[in-house]
Amino acid sequence: ELKVEQNPLFLSMQEGKNYTIYCNYSTTSDRLYWYRQDPGKSLESLFVLLSNGAVKQEGRLMASLDTKARLSTLHITAAVHDLSATYFCAVDISGGGADGLTFGKGTHLIIQP
Amino acid sequence: GAVVSQHPSWVICKSGTSVKIECRSLDFQATTMFWYRQFPKQSLMLMATSNEGSKATYEQGVEKDKFLINHASLTLSTLTVTSAHPEDSSFYICSASLAGAETQYFGPGTRLLVL
Numbered sequence: 149e150l151k152v153e154q155n156p157l158f159l160s161m162q163e164g165k166n167y168t169i170y171c172n173y174s175t176t177s178d179r180l181y182w183y184r185q186d187p188g189k190s191l192e193s194l195f196v197l198l199s200n201g202a203v204k205q206e207g208r209l210m211a212s213l214d215t216k217a218r219l220s221t222l223h224i225t226a227a228v229h230d231l232s233a234t235y236f237c238a239v240d241i242s243g244g245g246a247d248g249l250t251f252g253k254g255t256h257l258i259i260q261p
Numbered sequence: 262g263a264v265v266s267q268h269p270s271w272v273i274c275k276s277g278t279s280v281k282i283e284c285r286s287l288d289f290q291a292t293t294m295f296w297y298r299q300f301p302k303q304s305l306m307l308m309a310t311s312n313e314g315s316k317a318t319y320e321q322g323v324e325k326d327k328f329l330i331n332h333a334s335l336t337l338s339t340l341t342v343t344s345a346h347p348e349d350s351s352f353y354i355c356s357a358s359l360a361g362a363e364t365q366y367f368g369p370g371t372r373l374l375v376l
Binding site for chain 2: 190
């Protein structure tokens, strides 16, 4: 059974600081996704990581994937209040979109002014 | 980008009634559609995988007779919660994928409250 673990589950930080969210998974996979969810809303896709060593950046967020370590990170640089949300990582073990995703528990991020 | 819609966006019903939720891919034909459930302050859990013209594949612990899934076309899947009870109150989110696509496209979700 695939397990996806995120940590921390809750993070309160100040604007301007840097921090990293970690996502470990238990089964071989080379497809990992990061999503953002605002309260009461559905998921917003942030990053799709498709191979070992993949690194993607968008604004203050950067995601990376190490398939050998079964680890992905989401790094936040110089956080701003607008980044407050819940962040989920998810893994697709089929690699072809035929299977559903297994999600981590989510990291609830609060960025204080 | 690919757009997935859900209808209704929220629904309140009495215990014992059935509720149908629609998931549509608006600008593409989806090979596969997925149904997820999210309880408050929890993660998303995959309920079932649906392919057009085939019976849905349910995840362990999900009652197929309670959560009826129909995937009649490449652009429409429906989830019917039969004989709903308060514990079925949740946020139901569908997603759709194309064969060979890099990602799934998520709908906006349907919030169900069973009184």
